[in-house]
Every structure is written in C-alpha cells, then in structure tokens.
Amino acid sequence: xxxxxxxxxxxxxSLIPDPEFLFFxxxxxxxxxxxxxxxVSQAGFTVITGEIGAGKTTLIRKALLTIGDECVVGLITNTxxxxxxxxxxxxxxxxxxxxxxxxVERYQVFVDFLNKQHQNNKRAILVVDEAQNMxxxxxxxxxxxxxxxxxxxxxLQLVLVGQPELIDKLNSPELVQFAQRVSIEYHLEPLxxxxxxxxxxxxxxxVGGDESIFDDVVCIAVYHFSRGVPRLINNICDLALVxxxxxxxxxxxxxNVMEVINERKTxxxxxxxxx
Numbered sequence: 001x002x003x004x005x006x007x008x009x010x011x012x013x014s015l016i017p018d019p020e021f022l023f024f025x026x027x028x029x030x031x032x033x034x035x036x037x038x039x040v041s042q043a044g045f046t047v048i049t050g051e052i053g054a055g056k057t058t059l060i061r062k063a064l065l066t067i068g069d070e071c072v073v074g075l076i077t078n079t080x081x082x083x084x085x086x087x088x089x090x091x092x093x094x095x096x097x098x099x100x101x102x103x104v105e106r107y108q109v110f111v112d113f114l115n116k117q118h119q120n121n122k123r124a125i126l127v128v129d130e131a132q133n134m135x136x137x138x139x140x141x142x143x144x145x146x147x148x149x150x151x152x153x154x155x156l157q158l159v160l161v162g163q164p165e166l167i168d169k170l171n172s173p174e175l176v177q178f179a180q181r182v183s184i185e186y187h188l189e190p191l192x193x194x195x196x197x198x199x200x201x202x203x204x205x206x207v208g209g210d211e212s213i214f215d216d217v218v219c220i221a222v223y224h225f226s227r228g229v230p231r232l233i234n235n236i237c238d239l240a241l242v243x244x245x246x247x248x249x250x251x252x253x254x255x256n257v258m259e260v261i262n263e264r265k266t267x268x269x270x271x272x273x274x275x
Contacts, residue, residue, distance in 0.1 A: 002245035008207040013238040019062035025195040038184035042154040045181045050188030053231025079133040086141045114155040125157045132162035143178040190228035
C-alpha cells in the first residue's frame, strides 16, 4: 500500500524469505562460506543453526540458487511427524513418484534414485529446514540414510538447518553416531547495532528506496527493540512505514517506531523478544 508513496519497487521488509534481499553481514558471510564449503567439499552432514528469524532460510535458498547441474536438490520444509514418515518426506522432496507400500519399498526406491543420479555423475543434496522439529527417531533414520554412501562415492549429502534446539537433540546420547558424522557446523548470531543499520539501508536499496527514510537514530531504536533479529527488524520497519505513510511523511520517525512497539505491547500477540 505504501510502495508508490516511498518509490519502492516492492515491499522492502517482507517477512517472506527472499534470496534477493540477503544481507551479507560478517556473520552471514561466514555462514555462507561454511555452507558453500560443505557443499563443494562434499561433506556428509552440514548443520546450520540460529535463533528464530536469524535469516537461516534466506541463506539456504540463496545457496540453492548457486548449485549447478551436477547436483539434484531435495528440500524438506515441514518436518512434523503428522505429515508422514521420513522416507515419504524425502521422496516428495526429490519429486520421486512411487507406489511403495511400506518403508522397505520406499527405501529401495530412494536407493535406486541415488544410484541413477550417480551413474549420471550427479550428487544428491537433501536440505532439511526447521530440522529441530524432527524427533530423535527421525534424526536417526536420517543418519541411516547416509549409509547409502559407499567407498569413496558421495551419493547423498545432508544439510540440516534449524533453531538451537537442534544442537541439543544432536547432543543426545541416542544420536552419538549422528553427531560424529557432522563435519561442518555454524551458528548464526543476530546482527549488531552497526549491522542492523546497514541491513535496513541494504533492503531499502534493493527496492530502489532512499536510505534517508530510516536515519541512524531510528535504525538504532529498531535494533534496540529487535535485538538484531532480522525477522523482528522487518516486522518493526514494515509497520513503521505504514504509520509514516498514514501521516503522509516521507521519512520514518522515532515516534513511528515507538508507536509500533507500543501497539505490539498492548496487543494480545507479543513476540518474546519485545516483552
């Protein structure tokens, strides 16, 4: 509703993960390098963690756009057990059609798929987002899938992305063998104050906006209330733009930000970081 008013080509602070907006803070650069290294070096297990809204999914989706034709990628975004067993998720992730009636048959279908990819000189990469939602049994089944890799041939690479609870699960005694298979690991931290200012200005630039819409003082206020978490930054900035638009102001003021925060505090739904 405010894009034309501010001269944006599209919303600069959407909550939907969009690789076009990926901001390479020093932390995100390091996470990117670790992720790229894991893919290029054919690491068996790569684990990327971070708090809710830290930008993990955006980072992964950007990485998937860079993967060449030598790889086939399967992406699992919902790991709740109510949506089926692990092999069902995996086959769907790779768009493998099958009529298998049980786990044994589904396992064989997947093995046949991997062998076919290998014969065509392709590697299969399975990315599991929100992996912290997997129970211990599903994680162990995921480890067992890696046993498909034989001798020196890497048929299947696994990338797990999730919240810090994922690390707690991987440190469970039941998953010792899984933890030993993790060769690449990185935890993505929230942005600093300086990084938050640069992040806000970066997103404005992407949509053709002027940095002056959010001056440094306003950005620092956003940092204070978001604690540097990108998703919360987006939420605050988006609503602040709505309030500035409603007042027909071409810049966002500190009063606009405070109005957003006060509305969130008095509303019935309040994010934990803003209590």
